[in-house]
Amino acid sequence: GQNIDQPTEMTATEGAIVQINCTYQTSGFNGLFWYQQHAGEAPTFLSYNVLDGLEEKGRFSSFLSRSKGYSYLLLKELQMKDSASYLCAVSPEWEGQGGKLIFGQGTELSVKP
Amino acid sequence: GAVVSQHPSRVICKSGTSVKIECRSLDFQATTMFWYRQFPKQSLMLMATSNEGSKATYEQGVEKDKFLINHASLTLSTLTVTSAHPEDSSFYICSALPADYNEQFFGPGTRLTVL
Numbered sequence: 001g002q003n004i005d006q007p008t009e010m011t012a013t014e015g016a017i018v019q020i021n022c023t024y025q026t027s028g029f030n031g032l033f034w035y036q037q038h039a040g041e042a043p044t045f046l047s048y049n050v051l052d053g054l055e056e057k058g059r060f061s062s063f064l065s066r067s068k069g070y071s072y073l074l075l076k077e078l079q080m081k082d083s084a085s086y087l088c089a090v091s092p093e094w095e096g097q098g099g100k101l102i103f104g105q106g107t108e109l110s111v112k113p
Numbered sequence: 114g115a116v117v118s119q120h121p122s123r124v125i126c127k128s129g130t131s132v133k134i135e136c137r138s139l140d141f142q143a144t145t146m147f148w149y150r151q152f153p154k155q156s157l158m159l160m161a162t163s164n165e166g167s168k169a170t171y172e173q174g175v176e177k178d179k180f181l182i183n184h185a186s187l188t189l190s191t192l193t194v195t196s197a198h199p200e201d202s203s204f205y206i207c208s209a210l211p212a213d214y215n216e217q218f219f220g221p222g223t224r225l226t227v228l
Contacts, residue, residue, distance in 0.1 A: 031215060042206055042219040043157070087156055091215065099145055099210040099217060106156040 002026045004104035006088050011110045012078055020073045020107045022088035030091040033101065034062050034073045037085045046073065046086075075109075083111045115141050117209045119220035126197055127228055134192045134223045136207030142187035143209035147217065148180075151204040163190045197227040 003025045012018040024032070031050040035043035047055055049064035049071060061074040075082055088104040116139040126132050136146055145164050149157040161182050162170045169182035181193040190209075194201055204224055208217035 033216075040204070040222070040224070042221045044219075045216060048216065099215065100147070100159065100162060101217060102159070103149075103156045108154075 002090075002092065002102045004088055004090055004102055006086075006104040006107045008105065009108045009110070011112060012075075014078055014080060014111055014113050016078050017074065017076050018078060018109065020075075020086050020088075020109070022071045022073070022104055024069050024071070024088070024090050024104075026090050026092045026102060028092040029066060032062075032064055032071050033089045033091070034060075034071075035087040035089065037087055037106070039085075043087055078111050080111050080113070083109060085109070115209070115211065115218040117207065117218045117220040119205075119207055119223050121223060122221060123224045123226075125226045125228065128198055129196055131193055131195045132197055132225060134194075134205055134207075134225075136190045136192070136209070136220050138188045138209040138211075138218070141209070141211045141218075143190075144187065144212045145210040146184060146190040147208045147210070148182060148190075148192050149206045149208070151206060151222075157206060160192075194225065197225070199227045201225065202227045 006022045033048050034046040037043040047062035054063045059076045064071045085106040085108050087106045089101040118137045120135045148160045150160050151157050159172050160175045163182045163184040165184045165187050171177045184190040204222050206222045207220045210217050
């Protein structure tokens with residue numbers, strides 16, 4: 001089966017750094033995505049990792065270790081607007097199923113003043 | 114960037130009626146579109162994969178006769194919720210995958226409320 005785990009909730013302070021972890025066990029692996037979703041809105045793309053290592057994009061960084069089935073999303077210099085749900089999603093490598101995503105349950109991040 | 118639209122954004126219907134939701138890729142052609150459902154405070158659950166010109170592939174536990182999917186063109190897929198019931202009330206989100214591309218682009222979602 002497919003299994004993606006991430007913490008349900010996290011709280012952090014404005015200006016701080018927060019790391020959201022994601023572990024996965026899937027039948028195959030063709031990349032891992034992080035999305036941000038505000039309540040009642042569609043997810044917006046944050047990052048994509050397919051090779052091991054760290055990808056940095058402004059205040060957001062994402063790390064992947066394929067051997068450990070592990071990723072994290074790092075948010076620096078937190079702002080109040082970063083309060084949202086963060087979704088980890090894996091693209092399993094299935095025949096004829098290109099692009100299919102399996103989502104974790106999402107991590108609800110609350111940024112406090 | 115790639116834009117995906119959904120229509121309607123919100124719909125309220127009576128129990129037993131059918132509702133059609135449209136998903137359009139506005140500035141690219143999508144060989145594959147996906148339909149997700151999201152209940153409050155839960156993540157996205159993939160319902161089905163829709164390929165242009167062929168039958169949709171449904172995930173386990175999703176009734177294909179209740180959730181009819183049609184992908185008639187490279188820019189349009191529709192989801193019809195037939196004989197809707199209150200338990201079908203949810204946030205339905207589509208995404209579109211351009212050819213030879215690994216990133217899905219999500220629509221803004223449709224909030225369905227069945228009374």
